[in-house]
Amino acid sequence: MDIGLVNFGTTLIDPHTGQTVSQRERFREVVDGAVLAEELGYDWYALGEHHFGEHDLISSPPVVLAAIAQRTSKIALATGTTLVANRDPVLVAEDYATVDLLSDGRLQIISGGSFFPEPYVVFDQDPARKAERKRENLELLMRLFSEESVTWQGEFRSPLTEVLVQPRLMQETPPVWVSGGSAPDSAELAVDLGLPMVFGTIARAPEDHVPTFRRYRDLWAERGRPPEAARTGAASHVFVAETSQEAKSLWRDYFANYFSRGKLPPGAPRRNVDFDEAIGPHGPAICGSPAEVVDKLGTLHELWGQDLHLMAIDIGGIPYAKVSRAMELVASDVIPQVANLGSDRKAAARA
Amino acid sequence: MDIGLVNFGTTLIDPHTGQTVSQRERFREVVDGAVLAEELGYDWYALGEHHFGEHDLISSPPVVLAAIAQRTSKIALATGTTLVANRDPVLVAEDYATVDLLSDGRLQIISGGSFFPEPYVVFDQDPARKAERKRENLELLMRLFSEESVTWQGEFRSPLTEVLVQPRLMQETPPVWVSGGSAPDSAELAVDLGLPMVFGTIARAPEDHVPTFRRYRDLWAERGRPPEAARTGAASHVFVAETSQEAKSLWRDYFANYFSRGKLPPGAPRRNVDFDEAIGPHGPAICGSPAEVVDKLGTLHELWGQDLHLMAIDIGGIPYAKVSRAMELVASDVIPQVANLGSDRKAAARA
Numbered sequence: 001m002d003i004g005l006v007n008f009g010t011t012l013i014d015p016h017t018g019q020t021v022s023q024r025e026r027f028r029e030v031v032d033g034a035v036l037a038e039e040l041g042y043d044w045y046a047l048g049e050h051h052f053g054e055h056d057l058i059s060s061p062p063v064v065l066a067a068i069a070q071r072t073s074k075i076a077l078a079t080g081t082t083l084v085a086n087r088d089p090v091l092v093a094e095d096y097a098t099v100d101l102l103s104d105g106r107l108q109i110i111s112g113g114s115f116f117p118e119p120y121v122v123f124d125q126d127p128a129r130k131a132e133r134k135r136e137n138l139e140l141l142m143r144l145f146s147e148e149s150v151t152w153q154g155e156f157r158s159p160l161t162e163v164l165v166q167p168r169l170m171q172e173t174p175p176v177w178v179s180g181g182s183a184p185d186s187a188e189l190a191v192d193l194g195l196p197m198v199f200g201t202i203a204r205a206p207e208d209h210v211p212t213f214r215r216y217r218d219l220w221a222e223r224g225r226p227p228e229a230a231r232t233g234a235a236s237h238v239f240v241a242e243t244s245q246e247a248k249s250l251w252r253d254y255f256a257n258y259f260s261r262g263k264l265p266p267g268a269p270r271r272n273v274d275f276d277e278a279i280g281p282h283g284p285a286i287c288g289s290p291a292e293v294v295d296k297l298g299t300l301h302e303l304w305g306q307d308l309h310l311m312a313i314d315i316g317g318i319p320y321a322k323v324s325r326a327m328e329l330v331a332s333d334v335i336p337q338v339a340n341l342g343s344d345r346k347a348a349a350r351a
Numbered sequence: 352m353d354i355g356l357v358n359f360g361t362t363l364i365d366p367h368t369g370q371t372v373s374q375r376e377r378f379r380e381v382v383d384g385a386v387l388a389e390e391l392g393y394d395w396y397a398l399g400e401h402h403f404g405e406h407d408l409i410s411s412p413p414v415v416l417a418a419i420a421q422r423t424s425k426i427a428l429a430t431g432t433t434l435v436a437n438r439d440p441v442l443v444a445e446d447y448a449t450v451d452l453l454s455d456g457r458l459q460i461i462s463g464g465s466f467f468p469e470p471y472v473v474f475d476q477d478p479a480r481k482a483e484r485k486r487e488n489l490e491l492l493m494r495l496f497s498e499e500s501v502t503w504q505g506e507f508r509s510p511l512t513e514v515l516v517q518p519r520l521m522q523e524t525p526p527v528w529v530s531g532g533s534a535p536d537s538a539e540l541a542v543d544l545g546l547p548m549v550f551g552t553i554a555r556a557p558e559d560h561v562p563t564f565r566r567y568r569d570l571w572a573e574r575g576r577p578p579e580a581a582r583t584g585a586a587s588h589v590f591v592a593e594t595s596q597e598a599k600s601l602w603r604d605y606f607a608n609y610f611s612r613g614k615l616p617p618g619a620p621r622r623n624v625d626f627d628e629a630i631g632p633h634g635p636a637i638c639g640s641p642a643e644v645v646d647k648l649g650t651l652h653e654l655w656g657q658d659l660h661l662m663a664i665d666i667g668g669i670p671y672a673k674v675s676r677a678m679e680l681v682a683s684d685v686i687p688q689v690a691n692l693g694s695d696r697k698a699a700a701r702a
Contacts, residue, residue, distance in 0.1 A: 023521070050517075052514055052515055063413050063417045064417065066415065066417040090473060091442075094410040102415070157475075158474070163403055165410075166404060
């Protein structure tokens with residue numbers, strides 16, 4: 001199982017000091033965090049895309065990923081997610097192909113649509129048609145990445161006639177994943193396009209997502225695609241310290257700070273933000289000693305069989321030194337224990 | 352007078368070897384060129400924005416500038432131009448504020464609109480309304496950069512209600528210039544907004560631009576703005592070698608290669624691409640020994656009084672070693688001779 005980090009550049013007050021870092025400093029932390037993640041051996045560094053919010057600073061992931069590309073050489077430069085449903089696929093193709101070239105082919109895009117209403121309002125889009133927008137835009141994006149002369153007609157942008165998007169993606173196979181939740185649309189889209197999926201597993205009980213993973217794999221198999229190619233990813237809020245007690249006592253206030261200041265999409269099921277429940281056996285978050293984190297990741301992997309797990313450690317308001325210490329502990333004491341999860345299954349599937 | 356370089360990532364066959372560098376390699380040259388430009392003491396490094404063409408690779412200047420930001424610390428990171436007329440100002444504000452933060456406030460935007468028809472076709476825009484699009488979009492961009500809650504209504508995008516664009520520009524004064532040609536619209540726009548201007552001086556006889564510079568300054572003075580604040584920029588194709596003969600013999604084939612393969616906007620006055628005329632006293636290009644380049648820049652400065660001169664040296668198809676050698680010669684033997692041009696006038700105006 002590959003392990004990555006995901007970061008939205010969330011900028012919150014530190015509940016212990018009352019201080020908030022500047023936007024300049026926050027971007028420095030995001031870029032430095034990527035450099036450290038590569039040194040420590042993480043597989044992915046993913047940036048989320050949020051717009052028009054008080055706290056989340058990353059609205060242009062490809063701009064930040066291009067900066068990170070110059071300070072790293074191996075780690076995958078990812079998004080989690082790119083708002084493909086809300087952006088013009090032509091501009092998405094241009095921006096991300098540029099990142100792929102600037103990073104020697106290290107780009108990974110997780111394509112989604114905004115959970116928050118603001119982008120639909122500002123970009124004059126109907127939120128009720130999110131799934132259709134995501135499908136049309138992603139289908140077009142895949143063609144723009146793969147074909148040098150695209151003639152196309154659709155519903156959500158003006159037609160294209162023999163358009164050559166420049167520059168060209170460096171990777172031969174477009175490095176695109178589909179983000180998905182409990183609704184079936186995204187799994188159908190991913191299977192139609194033969195793409196891997198990342199599921200939004202950060203807000204509900206782990207058991208709730210089992211049918212979601214299963215539906216994707218079943219649909220994939222029904223279409224006769226090779227089962228081992230149905231790659232999946234998941235994500236959690238994660239915090240770790242030397243001991244269980246220390247991790248919990250350090251994280252409790254930051255966690256509460258994050259959930260009291262972060263905003264939820266209207267109509268979304270209110271997340272259970274009771275700390276002890278959230279980090280308990282049926283909660284979505286992971287917090288504890290390295291051994292406890294290994295255990296919970298193992299349990300999640302038994303449930304889901306994911307190939308990639310993205311950890312949100314740097315959620316805002318936590319001093320960078322504490323974030324980087326947690327990153328180091330995960331790298332030294334967790335990644336070696338979970339890196340081989342699933343490799344037997346994959347080897348068997350290939351045999 | 353500040354000296355900068357401008358680069359479109361143009362990728363052409365080398366007429367002497369028949370080879371074309373890969374897109375990956377071309378982006379590496381663009382980024383390495385910026386690092387070298389900073390080491391050599393250039394003031395600006397500007398990237399042009401072109402879309403859907405066979406040869407020009409930079410469609411997303413902010414993505415490439417963010418990469419350059421991580422490899423440099425002093426040089427201004429500029430565009431020349433950003434197609435403000437053809438892009439959504441909301442996304443422009445997000446992308447470029449991110450670059451400003453990632454570069455510690457080194458951003459400079461020259462705002463223009465596409466000379467080529469493809470962006471109007473692909474983005475479903477009426478090219479006849481380019482000037483109106485540029486005005487509306489630039490006025491909105493300035494507000495999005497300066498105000499934290501923007502309520503706005505216009506013609507070319509949907510209305511905005513109390514929109515906070517994130518992240519926020521680092522520089523207090525938005526570092527925005529207006530690009531202009533012989534039509535009066537852009538000068539009026541720049542004076543209305545109190546912005547400096549860069550004139551497109553690369554295609555016609557230097558004398559032709561004198562009334563254009565004068566009109567901007569006259570309009571500026573008519574409005575009672577302080578004359579010394581009417582900053583202007585210009586641009587030329589430039590090549591230099593140790594001797595006049597060497598410069599001409601080196602550049603002649605590359606220049607012909609560039610003009611035979613580059614494309615002009617339909618309806619544009621056909622440029623005079625006779626090499627000797629182009630580099631002669633009434634031609635727009637500059638080619639020769641360092642002393643000749645100093646002379647011609649001095650003549651242009653007498654005509655125009657520009658505060659900034661952007662040089663297009665790396666025009667495509669020229670091996671990087673020859674480009675960097677020309678950059679070095681300009682830095683060692685030209686910049687010291689022209690850096691003080693205009694400083695007396697400015698000091699007098701301030702006195």
